[in-house]
Amino acid sequence: MLTVVLILVILGCCLIVWFRRNNNEEPPALNGYFPLIGHAHLLIGAGNIHLWIYLKEIAYECLNAGGVMSIFHGPKTVYCVADPDDFLTVADTCLQKDCFNEFAKPWLGDGLATSDLTTWKEHRKLLDPAFSQAFTDGFLTVFNKQARRLVKELEVKAGKGTFDHFVYTRKNALETTFFTVFGEDFNDKSFLSIYQQKMDQMLNILVERFKKPWLHCDYIYRWSALRKQQDDCMKILLNISNTVLKKKKAVYLNNGKNQNIKKETNGPKFKAFIDLLLELAIEKDAFNDEEIREHVDTLMFGGHDTVASVLMYTILLVGSYSGVQKKILEELQSIFGDSNRDVTRADLSQLVYLEAVINESMRIYPIMPISTRRLDRDVQLKNCTLKKGRTCLLFIFGVNRHPMWGPDAEKFKPERWLGSTTPDCPTAIAGFGVGRRVCIGNVSLPQSLPCDGRLTLSAATLLWLWVRFPQLEKCSCDKHECSVDNKYLSII
Numbered sequence: 001m002l003t004v005v006l007i008l009v010i011l012g013c014c015l016i017v018w019f020r021r022n023n024n025e026e027p028p029a030l031n032g033y034f035p036l037i038g039h040a041h042l043l044i045g046a047g048n049i050h051l052w053i054y055l056k057e058i059a060y061e062c063l064n065a066g067g068v069m070s071i072f073h074g075p076k077t078v079y080c081v082a083d084p085d086d087f088l089t090v091a092d093t094c095l096q097k098d099c100f101n102e103f104a105k106p107w108l109g110d111g112l113a114t115s116d117l118t119t120w121k122e123h124r125k126l127l128d129p130a131f132s133q134a135f136t137d138g139f140l141t142v143f144n145k146q147a148r149r150l151v152k153e154l155e156v157k158a159g160k161g162t163f164d165h166f167v168y169t170r171k172n173a174l175e176t177t178f179f180t181v182f183g184e185d186f187n188d189k190s191f192l193s194i195y196q197q198k199m200d201q202m203l204n205i206l207v208e209r210f211k212k213p214w215l216h217c218d219y220i221y222r223w224s225a226l227r228k229q230q231d232d233c234m235k236i237l238l239n240i241s242n243t244v245l246k247k248k249k250a251v252y253l254n255n256g257k258n259q260n261i262k263k264e265t266n267g268p269k270f271k272a273f274i275d276l277l278l279e280l281a282i283e284k285d286a287f288n289d290e291e292i293r294e295h296v297d298t299l300m301f302g303g304h305d306t307v308a309s310v311l312m313y314t315i316l317l318v319g320s321y322s323g324v325q326k327k328i329l330e331e332l333q334s335i336f337g338d339s340n341r342d343v344t345r346a347d348l349s350q351l352v353y354l355e356a357v358i359n360e361s362m363r364i365y366p367i368m369p370i371s372t373r374r375l376d377r378d379v380q381l382k383n384c385t386l387k388k389g390r391t392c393l394l395f396i397f398g399v400n401r402h403p404m405w406g407p408d409a410e411k412f413k414p415e416r417w418l419g420s421t422t423p424d425c426p427t428a429i430a431g432f433g434v435g436r437r438v439c440i441g442n443v444s445l446p447q448s449l450p451c452d453g454r455l456t457l458s459a460a461t462l463l464w465l466w467v468r469f470p471q472l473e474k475c476s477c478d479k480h481e482c483s484v485d486n487k488y489l490s491i492i
């Protein structure tokens with residue numbers, strides 16, 4: 001009897017393999033498929049380094065297969081799209097997020113990255129004005145202050161051997177995001193380190209869950225050790241946000257909304273995101289307290305690690321290419337001369353080469369290599385149809401290596417963003433996502449820029465001062481020593 005069952009199971013598995021390989025209606029399958037678990041074995045137990053190497057392999061396999069592929073994560077069929085046109089089609093047709101984002105729902109609830117579509121449409125419309133140029137101009141003073149703070153901290157390390165600069169960009173970006181979101185500075189350093197630790201832990205928990213397909217099932221996950229860790233972590237993070245929210249709300253109600261807008265002596269008015277959310281909640285009844293908490297936590301989560309990582313990669317790249325560093329310095333010299341004044345919005349639109357450097361750094365090392373969509377309808381692509389109900393991975397890492405970038409796509413070459421050499425394709429700048437659900441945190445620069453690109457204000461401002469960092473200015477060697485650990489494997 002057992003032998004018969006075994007034979008039937010083996011036959012069933014062979015049939016599934018045959019069907020998945022020969023189903024011409026589906027995009028080609030990724031190599032390395034195993035019956036039942038599909039490609040999940042490639043992720044199980046994988047550390048960060050392995051994940052990045054694997055990502056690169058999938059990118060090239062997908063591009064060689066025409067830009068669209070099927071991946072089987074356990075019983076689930078997941079599509080992977082690296083063709084720029086098809087990427088845009090999916091991004092604009094289906095706006096609902098999937099899996100990874102849903103894992104974060106107990107924490108981020110109806111925040112923009114995790115809400116259902118109806119809530120997302122309503123809330124995104126309300127929040128978009130918060131990222132308008134007029135609003136974010138109020139942050140310039142904060143960015144300038146933070147940039148000086150970062151340089152001061154790095155100065156201590158200069159000339160004293162290798163050090164991990166991500167520790168510094170991360171701390172600085174966390175402080176900046178906390179201030180712009182909550183309107184409060186981190187005066188208590190131990191509080192900063194707990195907050196950072198718990199944010200890290202949450203991200204690791206989400207990634208661990210994604211890697212293990214059996215934990216995708218809520219019922220199994222509920223009984224796992226990982227869920228226990230998630231609950232403990234969330235308790236601390238929620239406590240921090242709720243405490244600040246309570247305090248801010250009391251101030252708003254006591255003093256009226258105008259008290260929450262700080263007038264900076266030399267610049268535009270600064271208003272923290274939480275104050276805007278409170279205003280919308282109290283004056284227009286747009287959000288309840290829980291929704292405000294979910295939005296601020298989403299902005300904290302989405303805002304700090306991303307900016308810190310872009311800075312970290314850009315610093316490594318610029319440090320490794322002395323020619324690029326020289327050109328940035330020439331551009332800065334032409335705009336600022338020897339002045340040590342603050343950066344203004346007008347300056348940013350002149351930093352054309354620096355913007356090309358940041359775009360190129362984000363192309364080579366996209367810190368969010370994949371974005372997800374749930375297909376709420378069949379989607380017709382150039383050469384196949386993706387089926388309703390499935391998950392689609394919008395493969396930013398793959399698009400960034402598409403043949404449209406030429407045979408030297410792996411090369412760090414900021415010049416490709418200048419003049420007419422940039423591919424004429426809306427998906428060329430994919431680092432922030434594309435289409436209607438693009439990252440809310442990117443800030444448009446004036447359309448007059450040659451490459452019509454997008455540059456995070458904070459990244460530009462911080463980089464400006466970093467490049468002025470005296471020790472680096474003097475250095476003209478090609479051999480900066482880069483300390484690369486797990487986190488930054490893509491540099492290897």
Ligand code: HEM
Nearest residue numbers: 112113302303306307310368371431432433434439440441
């Ligand atoms: C260089 C830095 C950043 C990068 C590379 C980045 C990248 C991304 C990407 C790829 C997405 C997904 C887009 C999609 O699904 O198509 C996203 C979404 C998002 N990002 Fe960013 N981001 C950055 C900075 C920020 C900042 C500073 C904030 C806020 C303070 C932020 C808040 C968000 C939010 C709220 C979403 C969800 C938007 C929605 O679904 O409506 N991001 N980001």
